[in-house]
Amino acid sequence: MAAQAQVDVGGILRPQGSLDPSTALRPYSERLGSRAAAHLLRRAGFGGTADEIRRYGSMHAGEAVSLLLDAKASPGPTPDLVNAQAPLTRRDVRDVLDELQLWWLNAMLSSPAPLSEKLTLYFHGHFTSRATPRFPRITYQQNALFRSYALGNLRELTRAVSKDPAMLIYLNGGANVAAHPNENFARELMELFTLGLGNFTEQDVRESARAWTGWHVDRRSASAQFNPALHDGGSKRFLGRTGNFNGDDVVNIIFAQPQCARFFATSLLNWFVYNNPEPQLVETVAAMLRAHDFELRPVVAAILQSDVFYSARAYRALVKSPVEFVVGTYKVLGLSKLDAGALPALAQMGQRLFFPPSVAGWPGGQNWLTSGTMIARQNFLTRVLGAQGLSASVWLHGLPLTPQDVSKRLAQTILQGDAAPAALFELQGYLGGAGSAALGTLSVENYDQRLRGAAYLAMATPAYQLN
Amino acid sequence: MQRRNFLLATASGLAVLANPDHVFARALAQTPLPGLPGGTDRCLVLVNLHGGNDGLNCVVPHGNDRYYQVRPGLAIDRHDVLAIDAHVGLNPGMRSFKALYDKGMVAIVQSVGYPNPDHSHFRSTEIWQTAAPDRYEHTGWLGRYLDDAGLPPANLFKGVAVSKVLPEAMVSNRTDVPAIPGLREYAMIADGNATARRAFAQQARDRRLPFESPYLAHVMEIEADAQRSSEELPRLVSGYVTKASYPATGLGRSLALAAQIVGSHLGTKAIYVEHGSFDTHVSQKTTQNRLLAEFSDAIGAFYQDLAAHGNDRRVLTVTFSEFGRRIEENGSRGTDHGEASPLFMIGGGVKGGLYGQAPDLGATNMGNVRFTTDFRGVYATVLERWLGRPSAPLLGGEFVQLPVLT
Numbered sequence A: 001m002a003a004q005a006q007v008d009v010g011g012i013l014r015p016q017g018s019l020d021p022s023t024a025l026r027p028y029s030e031r032l033g034s035r036a037a038a039h040l041l042r043r044a045g046f047g048g049t050a051d052e053i054r055r056y057g058s059m060h061a062g063e064a065v066s067l068l069l070d071a072k073a074s075p076g077p078t079p080d081l082v083n084a085q086a087p088l089t090r091r092d093v094r095d096v097l098d099e100l101q102l103w104w105l106n107a108m109l110s111s112p113a114p115l116s117e118k119l120t121l122y123f124h125g126h127f128t129s130r131a132t133p134r135f136p137r138i139t140y141q142q143n144a145l146f147r148s149y150a151l152g153n154l155r156e157l158t159r160a161v162s163k164d165p166a167m168l169i170y171l172n173g174g175a176n177v178a179a180h181p182n183e184n185f186a187r188e189l190m191e192l193f194t195l196g197l198g199n200f201t202e203q204d205v206r207e208s209a210r211a212w213t214g215w216h217v218d219r220r221s222a223s224a225q226f227n228p229a230l231h232d233g234g235s236k237r238f239l240g241r242t243g244n245f246n247g248d249d250v251v252n253i254i255f256a257q258p259q260c261a262r263f264f265a266t267s268l269l270n271w272f273v274y275n276n277p278e279p280q281l282v283e284t285v286a287a288m289l290r291a292h293d294f295e296l297r298p299v300v301a302a303i304l305q306s307d308v309f310y311s312a313r314a315y316r317a318l319v320k321s322p323v324e325f326v327v328g329t330y331k332v333l334g335l336s337k338l339d340a341g342a343l344p345a346l347a348q349m350g351q352r353l354f355f356p357p358s359v360a361g362w363p364g365g366q367n368w369l370t371s372g373t374m375i376a377r378q379n380f381l382t383r384v385l386g387a388q389g390l391s392a393s394v395w396l397h398g399l400p401l402t403p404q405d406v407s408k409r410l411a412q413t414i415l416q417g418d419a420a421p422a423a424l425f426e427l428q429g430y431l432g433g434a435g436s437a438a439l440g441t442l443s444v445e446n447y448d449q450r451l452r453g454a455a456y457l458a459m460a461t462p463a464y465q466l467n
Numbered sequence B: 001m002q003r004r005n006f007l008l009a010t011a012s013g014l015a016v017l018a019n020p021d022h023v024f025a026r027a028l029a030q031t032p033l034p035g036l037p038g039g040t041d042r043c044l045v046l047v048n049l050h051g052g053n054d055g056l057n058c059v060v061p062h063g064n065d066r067y068y069q070v071r072p073g074l075a076i077d078r079h080d081v082l083a084i085d086a087h088v089g090l091n092p093g094m095r096s097f098k099a100l101y102d103k104g105m106v107a108i109v110q111s112v113g114y115p116n117p118d119h120s121h122f123r124s125t126e127i128w129q130t131a132a133p134d135r136y137e138h139t140g141w142l143g144r145y146l147d148d149a150g151l152p153p154a155n156l157f158k159g160v161a162v163s164k165v166l167p168e169a170m171v172s173n174r175t176d177v178p179a180i181p182g183l184r185e186y187a188m189i190a191d192g193n194a195t196a197r198r199a200f201a202q203q204a205r206d207r208r209l210p211f212e213s214p215y216l217a218h219v220m221e222i223e224a225d226a227q228r229s230s231e232e233l234p235r236l237v238s239g240y241v242t243k244a245s246y247p248a249t250g251l252g253r254s255l256a257l258a259a260q261i262v263g264s265h266l267g268t269k270a271i272y273v274e275h276g277s278f279d280t281h282v283s284q285k286t287t288q289n290r291l292l293a294e295f296s297d298a299i300g301a302f303y304q305d306l307a308a309h310g311n312d313r314r315v316l317t318v319t320f321s322e323f324g325r326r327i328e329e330n331g332s333r334g335t336d337h338g339e340a341s342p343l344f345m346i347g348g349g350v351k352g353g354l355y356g357q358a359p360d361l362g363a364t365n366m367g368n369v370r371f372t373t374d375f376r377g378v379y380a381t382v383l384e385r386w387l388g389r390p391s392a393p394l395l396g397g398e399f400v401q402l403p404v405l406t
Helices: A033-044 A050-057 A061-070 A090-110 A114-126 A136-148 A154-162 A165-170 A184-194 A202-211 A247-255 A258-272 A279-291 A296-304 A322-332 A342-349 A371-386 A403-415 A421-432 A447-459 B003-018 B023-030 B065-070 B095-102 B121-130 B141-148 B194-203 B216-236 B250-263 B284-308 B375-386
Strands: A215-218 A223-226 A236-238 A241-243 B043-050 B106-113 B159-161 B270-276 B315-320 B341-346 B353-355
Touching (some): A033 A296, A061 A114, A090 A322, A114 A136, A114 A258, A136 A154, A154 A247, A165 A215, A165 A223, A184 A247, A184 A258, A202 A236, A202 A247, A258 A296, A322 A342, A342 A371, A371 B216, A403 A421, A421 A447, A421 B194, A447 B194, B043 B250, B106 B375, B141 B270, B194 B216, B250 B284, B284 B315, B315 B375, B341 B375
Parallel strands (some): B159 B270
Antiparallel strands (some): B106 B341
């Protein structure tokens, strides 16, 4: 038996086995089938309903991915409180934060373009900013910015983010003036957003901070403004080049570094495929990013259609984030709307949207799972499965009455069959009223209740925690 | 770790789960904790006074005229200060705390901070919790300690956060630290599925799964931990009876649970509790005086409870706040984000008194108290002299320790 994968710094694990770099990015040509379709829907979105899994399962990878790429993003109407007169009062702040989070979660659940929402979530964790509670429009606008670039150009997005009011507030852009440069944004731009530690010097931080001087935010109008009088117009030496650079120049110089494409390639592979991708795989995707001038659409398309994406090493190789866990549960149960009860559950699982734990975003991997967050996950399932309105759920209707058929169908829909034989046997036994539970046989009277219990058990298996 | 070992560990966990006879509790109480000098059952309680506690109205420089000049609307009146000496005293709400100080159980470490202070709550909190002012570190200083301390792997309560969400200070690479807001909350919802869940949980550990995942072992381990610890915890602490009267505040409840955990001898080495918010930009006096009174009353009850069970020398309590506040008051009878501030170290093992340099209200850092004691020196003291571990690997360097423990 092979040794457990090494725990890399940060609890982020690479799958066992070795990569064949020569075939990794080759297009996968098979018809998907339900297991690969569910995998694609989990990674490119937030999972699928039984119908969606069936529909995508009948397609080839290319066809399925085109469908996901071509869907038009439609997050639903702007929440009212976003348009309220800012600054909000203390009482309204709580409401608007809840409303904004629910609004986005429901977009993830119901959007016709789940891939857009998935990339919006990716950018939220990558170009982190924290909520601006009293000025919710600023937070909302940043979310909309991420969505509008979901399959767009990474360089242009980086330029836009650098002038985004939420980012200017979060990383002290407003305090960065010619007389007293503030290096916060300049440093994080390179360390966490585009290059990574070791690929720039302290001098690069100081010099580029000067290039970013002069931007500040008018909070009430939620707009960024440039004041030339506060800008340092002098010459800067940055990443080996000298010139009278402004912020856009700085981004362009960064994106000309070979490391920048590697950095985003690593990050995208971590998000879509598996953690800690091999350097050869990173190089291949980095070359694609450069070849496409940092356009995301063709690169994401290639990743989602690749051999490595559908390989056994990528399958269930990520830990579901709380958002993926919660939205995916609503989705597979065929529920149409998240209610406010999902928010405290998400907080207990360790993920509050618009409140990443640090400028480095959510660390992911093993970090999602502790006893406390696991209890929160299980209790969330109990609550959802006990809730009223669930019997409208699609898969609860039309199921046959035999424990064998029901357990098979549940294991298929919820787990794509990814359960151990003993667990499937126990699930069937529970449905039939056998074993320690001593529940009595399955009948029309106890059908609904028993099915909820069985769904809970299926969701309590290890596979359900994995994406 | 080999998968084989993991399986064995899980199998023994299951045996414990199936046995209703408190084998687990007894085993824990008897397990010696390796690597510690002297007492093996010492515990650290870390209290986060979050929001930025104003140090100057907490440990009040009542002998300093400048304090009264820069805080015309906010200074604590000389007559109200609980004087320690002619220079400093405590906030008037801190009577119980002052009593502990008078017993020699409180060390006040003054002007604690770190180089290049960050004024963001968020970042500065992260700096204190990770003990990494100069880099981004995803593990916390106590998380790294728990990973490193060689504590019994079967113990699920090596560290406990009395909070809803695991604080960064206790984020680790290998140790599962439960966040336990209260005994009632740290439980699987008791519904009709409880029996089925237990039976099912055992079957679900069948490893003949049709997929592999680098995270599978971890998921299974945590699922077992969650089930076992939430079932065991209420039983493990049920024998503890207290006569102490804790205030009916969040901190009062948190410290009551901490005393119960300490007194139940679970082998817990670190407990984290929270109190706040001290972010007093507006009308500071009302808010901060109340919060400090709550702190003082809860700590008073805590040590009364600990002493009644002979545990007061087992527990070192250390406070921290992400920063102090601006020396001058602002226009709204409040104070804005500042820099260095005092912290407290409390317990029967403490040599009481004042440590570090008092804030110099003249020579400031752009209106803020300059730090003269690095907080990592406090952590080093705790790690080396209380918990018995080398601090340099955990803190990323050597820091000057304080002679604050007996």
